[in-house]
Amino acid sequence: MIAAIEPTWYLVLASVLFGIGAFGLLVRRNPLIMFMCIELMLNAANLTFVALAVQLGDINGQTAVFFVLVVAAAEVVVGLGIIVSILRRSPGTTADDLAELKG
Amino acid sequence: MAELVWLIPAFPLFGFLTILVFGRRFGDPFAGWFATAMVFASFIASVGVYSDLLGMNEEDREHIENLYSWVPVGNLQIDLAFLVDPLSITMCLFVTGIGGLIHLYSIGYMHGDDKFSKFFLYLNLFIFSMTLLVLGENLLVTFLGWEGVGTCSYLLIAFWQTRESAATAGKKAFITNRVGDWGVMLAMFLAFSTVGSISYSVLNNNAESGLLSETTATGIAVLLFVGAVGKSAQLPLYIWLPDAMEGPTPVSALIHAATMVTAGVFLMVRINPILTVAADWVLPMIAWIGVITALFAATIALAQTDIKKVLAYSTISQLGYMFLAIGSGAYIAAIFHMVTHAVFKALLFLGSGSVIHGMHDEQDMNKMGKLFKYMPITASTFIVGWLAIAGVPPFSGFWSKDEILLFALGDSVALYVIGIITALLTALYMTRMVIMTFFGEAKWTSFANEDEMPEVSPGEEPVETHGAHGEFKPHESPIIMLIPLVVLAVGGLLAGLIQLPSLWGVPDSAEHQLEDWLHPDVAFGEAEIAGTWADDHVMLLVIIAISAALAGILLGWLIYQRKRVKAWEPTLFANGWYYNWAVSWFMGNPGREGFEDVAIFDSKVIDGAVNGVGVAVREVATTEKKTQSGYLRQYAGIIGIGAVLLLGWFVVVRGIL
Amino acid sequence: MSDATFLEYVVFFSAAVMMLGGAIGVVIFKSPVHAALSLVLTLFGVAVQFVALEAHFLAAVQVIVYAGAIVVLFLFVIMLLGVDESIDLSIEPIPIQRPLAAVMGVGLIGLVAAAVVRARDALVINPGTGLDVAGENAGQDANIKQLAENLYGDHVFAFELTSVLLIVAVVGTVLLTRKWSKADDDSVERFDS
Numbered sequence: 001m002i003a004a005i006e007p008t009w010y011l012v013l014a015s016v017l018f019g020i021g022a023f024g025l026l027v028r029r030n031p032l033i034m035f036m037c038i039e040l041m042l043n044a045a046n047l048t049f050v051a052l053a054v055q056l057g058d059i060n061g062q063t064a065v066f067f068v069l070v071v072a073a074a075e076v077v078v079g080l081g082i083i084v085s086i087l088r089r090s091p092g093t094t095a096d097d098l099a100e101l102k103g
Numbered sequence: 104m105a106e107l108v109w110l111i112p113a114f115p116l117f118g119f120l121t122i123l124v125f126g127r128r129f130g131d132p133f134a135g136w137f138a139t140a141m142v143f144a145s146f147i148a149s150v151g152v153y154s155d156l157l158g159m160n161e162e163d164r165e166h167i168e169n170l171y172s173w174v175p176v177g178n179l180q181i182d183l184a185f186l187v188d189p190l191s192i193t194m195c196l197f198v199t200g201i202g203g204l205i206h207l208y209s210i211g212y213m214h215g216d217d218k219f220s221k222f223f224l225y226l227n228l229f230i231f232s233m234t235l236l237v238l239g240e241n242l243l244v245t246f247l248g249w250e251g252v253g254t255c256s257y258l259l260i261a262f263w264q265t266r267e268s269a270a271t272a273g274k275k276a277f278i279t280n281r282v283g284d285w286g287v288m289l290a291m292f293l294a295f296s297t298v299g300s301i302s303y304s305v306l307n308n309n310a311e312s313g314l315l316s317e318t319t320a321t322g323i324a325v326l327l328f329v330g331a332v333g334k335s336a337q338l339p340l341y342i343w344l345p346d347a348m349e350g351p352t353p354v355s356a357l358i359h360a361a362t363m364v365t366a367g368v369f370l371m372v373r374i375n376p377i378l379t380v381a382a383d384w385v386l387p388m389i390a391w392i393g394v395i396t397a398l399f400a401a402t403i404a405l406a407q408t409d410i411k412k413v414l415a416y417s418t419i420s421q422l423g424y425m426f427l428a429i430g431s432g433a434y435i436a437a438i439f440h441m442v443t444h445a446v447f448k449a450l451l452f453l454g455s456g457s458v459i460h461g462m463h464d465e466q467d468m469n470k471m472g473k474l475f476k477y478m479p480i481t482a483s484t485f486i487v488g489w490l491a492i493a494g495v496p497p498f499s500g501f502w503s504k505d506e507i508l509l510f511a512l513g514d515s516v517a518l519y520v521i522g523i524i525t526a527l528l529t530a531l532y533m534t535r536m537v538i539m540t541f542f543g544e545a546k547w548t549s550f551a552n553e554d555e556m557p558e559v560s561p562g563e564e565p566v567e568t569h570g571a572h573g574e575f576k577p578h579e580s581p582i583i584m585l586i587p588l589v590v591l592a593v594g595g596l597l598a599g600l601i602q603l604p605s606l607w608g609v610p611d612s613a614e615h616q617l618e619d620w621l622h623p624d625v626a627f628g629e630a631e632i633a634g635t636w637a638d639d640h641v642m643l644l645v646i647i648a649i650s651a652a653l654a655g656i657l658l659g660w661l662i663y664q665r666k667r668v669k670a671w672e673p674t675l676f677a678n679g680w681y682y683n684w685a686v687s688w689f690m691g692n693p694g695r696e697g698f699e700d701v702a703i704f705d706s707k708v709i710d711g712a713v714n715g716v717g718v719a720v721r722e723v724a725t726t727e728k729k730t731q732s733g734y735l736r737q738y739a740g741i742i743g744i745g746a747v748l749l750l751g752w753f754v755v756v757r758g759i760l
Numbered sequence: 761m762s763d764a765t766f767l768e769y770v771v772f773f774s775a776a777v778m779m780l781g782g783a784i785g786v787v788i789f790k791s792p793v794h795a796a797l798s799l800v801l802t803l804f805g806v807a808v809q810f811v812a813l814e815a816h817f818l819a820a821v822q823v824i825v826y827a828g829a830i831v832v833l834f835l836f837v838i839m840l841l842g843v844d845e846s847i848d849l850s851i852e853p854i855p856i857q858r859p860l861a862a863v864m865g866v867g868l869i870g871l872v873a874a875a876v877v878r879a880r881d882a883l884v885i886n887p888g889t890g891l892d893v894a895g896e897n898a899g900q901d902a903n904i905k906q907l908a909e910n911l912y913g914d915h916v917f918a919f920e921l922t923s924v925l926l927i928v929a930v931v932g933t934v935l936l937t938r939k940w941s942k943a944d945d946d947s948v949e950r951f952d953s
Contacts, residue, residue, distance in 0.1 A: 022864060063914075077833070084937055102732060736857060743861070
């Protein structure tokens with residue numbers, strides 16, 4: 001039995017999640033927590049995909065989620081590797097300290 | 104044969120290039136013979152083309168030989184082309200002919216100079232440029248030749264460049280010419296922007312058929328006249344010519360008497376249709392500038408002591424006559440006088456060169472005298488030239504000057520009167536010159552050769568020119584220098600035959616031959632004097648002209664030979680009416696102020712604007728740099744805000760996607 | 761569109777509360793460990809929503825991969841590096857950042873919600889085709905069957921590429937975090953402190 005709640009609600013919910021994730025990305029300075037906010041945003045996208053898959057009756061939405069998941073995993077691996085490298089050198093680094101792009 | 108017209112400039116060019124590479128190896132005198140041969144070859148080519156033109160009908164005597172398309176840029180199509188018509192061939196004939204004779208003369212004159220080959224290098228380059236100038240089919244080819252002769256003039260005036268005065272004179276000539284060249288360039292730009300072409304055929308045809316507007320014609324005519332004033336040494340740009348006497352005498356003869364200075368006159372005659380359709384004040388302006396210059400220069404010549412400076416001012420004066428002719432519409436008379444003047448002025452200069460050579464580089468006439476005995480051939484040919492320039496019949500100068508005065512009277516009585524006065528002065532100062540040099544008392548026994556020690560050891564037979572104990576005798580020049588003198592003297596006697604007026608006693612077939620020859624070129628602009636008071640009383644005018652000439656000669660004889668009348672040579676004349684001093688003062692004081700103001704304007708305003716742009720950019724960049732804080736989160740924030748704005752635009756403004 | 765039962769609403773809202781609560785927790789908590797645990801809560805909420813949307817397989821995968829692997833990875837890093845101390849949240853070096861972020865967040869949410877709500881009627885829903893029909897026809901493992909057919913049928917090439925991606929990521933990270941020996945060239949940047 002397909003969920004009777006309209007998919008629109010899920011979409012709105014996903015957008016709220018995305019907004020919170022974006023807000024957190026901008027406000028937090030700890031690199032690890034910033035990464036977690038990115039994960040929040042990815043999850044919001046996944047929720048959107050699945051909701052639209054139900055609404056449009058197309059299985060491709062779920063396949064997309066599959067791929068997003070894989071890519072997210074790979075991204076986490078590489079990203080955490082970088083963060084580890086940076087934090088290993090100086091443990092208290094925040095995002096504001098990595099300001100070499102200053103022009 | 105007319106297609107081979109390119110040979111005329113090709114020979115001297117070949118001579119120039121060959122001497123450029125092999126000159127040092129040729130040496131003295133082979134380089135001279137080679138160069139002379141090149142110029143005579145060019146002369147033979149000119150004769151060939153001339154005879155070819157003679158065979159054609161009068162209307163067909165215009166042939167354009169297009170070598171190649173020089174500047175094919177959109178609307179601007181300029182070809183390297185030669186215009187073969189009676190006018191250009193006439194110029195070529197006497198340029199190469201007299202040029203060849205002067206080359207021959209120079210072999211003797213420059214013998215012993217260590218820059219012998221270089222002299223002929225420049226001379227050949229000059230002949231090349233001059234032929235290019237007269238043969239040019241459009242203003243650009245002419246301008247190429249124009250600049251070429253200006254450059255050669257500079258190189259040759261400053262030939263003995265270790266002499267400070269020579270180097271300065273060369274610079275002065277070039278810079279003054281440049282002022283004139285500015286006029287020619289502006290004329291070219293004007294012609295192109297209004298008519299769309301700088302070819303003589305197009306411009307002249309437009310003028311003749313009325314397609315050329317009066318303002319355009321006036322503009323082109325005045326601007327080209329500015330160029331002519333510079334090149335032909337009229338007021339106010341004449342100051343370079345007297346100083347140009349610093350160059351070797353053959354240079355003075357060739358460039359500053361016979362050929363280069365006539366380029367201005369040639370240009371005016373070439374564009375005579377444009378002059379005719381220009382505004383009414385253009386031709387009288389040319390005539391008045393010409394006649395005032397003639398008078399002005401004649402007064403200065405009266406008081407000069409350097410033999411070459413007298414001839415220099417005389418050249419300016421005679422060029423003034425030519426411009427008077429142009430201004431009165433007498434183009435044929437101008438060309439006639441140009442030809443005769445070339446012959447007798449070259450003769451006079453070469454003769455003076457012979458005198459200088461015989462007097463061991465002494466140029467001050469006060470230190471000469473009684474040279475007739477020692478240089479008979481030089482003196483005789485010089486006398487032929489003197490009579491020609493004074494205007495005594497049957498020598499050539501009389502015929503051409505009379506023709507000019509005839510047309511001048513047809514234009515305005517004032518012009519005629521000043522012309523007659525100048526003719527009298529001409530005769531006077533030339534007589535003065537001849538007497539001081541060849542007759543009168545010998546002043547050289549005590550003065551001459553002060554700085555030349557006798558190269559004779561005691562007991563040895565003294566050489567003819569050097570006496571022992573500082574005494575010396577002037578000597579006649581070598582035959583290689585005398586041949587051109589004799590040839591030119593014959594020309595000075597006979598050149599009048601090409602344009603005999605219609606006088607009692609002259610057969611009809613011999614009349615006006617030059618006029619018939621040049622008729623197609625000047626038909627549009629030639630002034631009509633048949634039926635005027637002047638034309639009806641030609642005989643009277645002839646008598647007046649002859650009397651003026653004889654009066655001048657008589658006066659000169661009385662003053663300088665007989666010492667009956669006191670010589671009137673005020674310092675005002677001797678110092679050239681202080682014109683040079685005035686120019687220097689102006690450039691040094693008010694002129695300098697102006698120049699310095701312009702320089703300051705350039706460095707402050709223009710440089711300031713350019714630098715200011717850079718400074719402004721830097722300031723803006725320094726302010727904008729503050730947005731690059733390096734904070735990743737701020738960048739992310741701005742990206743986010745951008746995304747929100749974009750989204751907002753789509754949702755709100757455009758409605759839902 | 762049929763009415764949803766009461767149970768469905770309860771499920772929806774409680775999952776929503778879990779999600780949003782966890783999300784706010786990630787943003788608010790000072791300690792990274794607390795933030796990581798909030799993230800787990802969010803992920804779990806998302807998994808529940810997946811089940812409600814009949815994406816059973818994805819729900820399982822979400823819990824296993826995200827909550828089970830990725831968050832564990834986060835915690836490993838936190839513990840290994842010892843960065844679990846609390847951070848002071850009251851100071852903010854960039855003055856404009858918080859208002860900026862607030863505007864952005866509110867703007868995003870508002871605009872997307874508005875777009876979605878307004879487009880509600882524009883989207884085509886085809887009853888009788890798609891997931892629900894297939895679900896009725898296929899029986900128990902309908903979702904997995906459909907997903908598998910789609911993945912290994914239409915997108916097999918992308919599937920292969922993702923495996924390559926994973927290998928590349930792993931190799932890259934190993935290289936990135938490697939401790940270089942002191943005998944190596946000076947120009948190589950050292951990651952050991």
